[in-house]
Amino acid sequence: MHDTADDDCTCERERQSEHSPSVVDSGEMLGRLIYADDQVEDATGNLKPGAFPLADVLDAKRGGWSFARLAHSTPASLLAKGKEFEDKKPDGNRRFRGVGKGLTGDVRAIAECSPNRDLCLIDDGLPDDPAHAAAVLSPSAPRSKSDLKAVRDKMLEIFSPVASPDDAF
Numbered sequence: 001m002h003d004t005a006d007d008d009c010t011c012e013r014e015r016q017s018e019h020s021p022s023v024v025d026s027g028e029m030l031g032r033l034i035y036a037d038d039q040v041e042d043a044t045g046n047l048k049p050g051a052f053p054l055a056d057v058l059d060a061k062r063g064g065w066s067f068a069r070l071a072h073s074t075p076a077s078l079l080a081k082g083k084e085f086e087d088k089k090p091d092g093n094r095r096f097r098g099v100g101k102g103l104t105g106d107v108r109a110i111a112e113c114s115p116n117r118d119l120c121l122i123d124d125g126l127p128d129d130p131a132h133a134a135a136v137l138s139p140s141a142p143r144s145k146s147d148l149k150a151v152r153d154k155m156l157e158i159f160s161p162v163a164s165p166d167d168a169f
């Protein structure tokens with residue numbers, strides 16, 4: 001999947017999932033679903049570091065940072081996903097706040113720690129969620145938390161503030 005011999009990774013130029021409509025275009029908008037207290041500052045709607053846990057990109061088994069591709073989503077589908085997140089831990093700590101919206105091209109342009117780019121953005125459609133996309137570390141990205149904090153800060157900047165599902169389109 002990742003072309004580790006070359007920094008110019010080709011993984012995102014080829015469709016990665018048979019369930020996806022297409023590869024992720026650099027003009028597409030992505031939505032990051034926000035549902036926990038450590039993910040958003042309620043007063044401003046700006047995202048907090050918890051919105052992009054470093055463990056999700058450092059541990060390949062976790063599959064990277066997940067997004068909904070807005071071109072293939074609707075307010076109703078975002079609401080349903082948000083509800084699903086709430087129901088996974090029905091202890092009152094999870095409440096769907098909406099989505100952080102960002103441009104694919106801005107994510108691909110992040111090069112805080114690597115010569116070319118820090119993240120690859122791939123189509124990752126699931127059988128019941130074809131609009132699913134994922135950001136994973138590029139082959140040349142560092143694998144240390146301290147370096148990756150700069151990448152996370154850029155992601156917070158790009159995807160703030162949170163919007164309601166209706167306002168995400």
Ligand SMILES: [Zn+2]
Nearest residue numbers: 002009011120
């Ligand atoms: Zn890649």
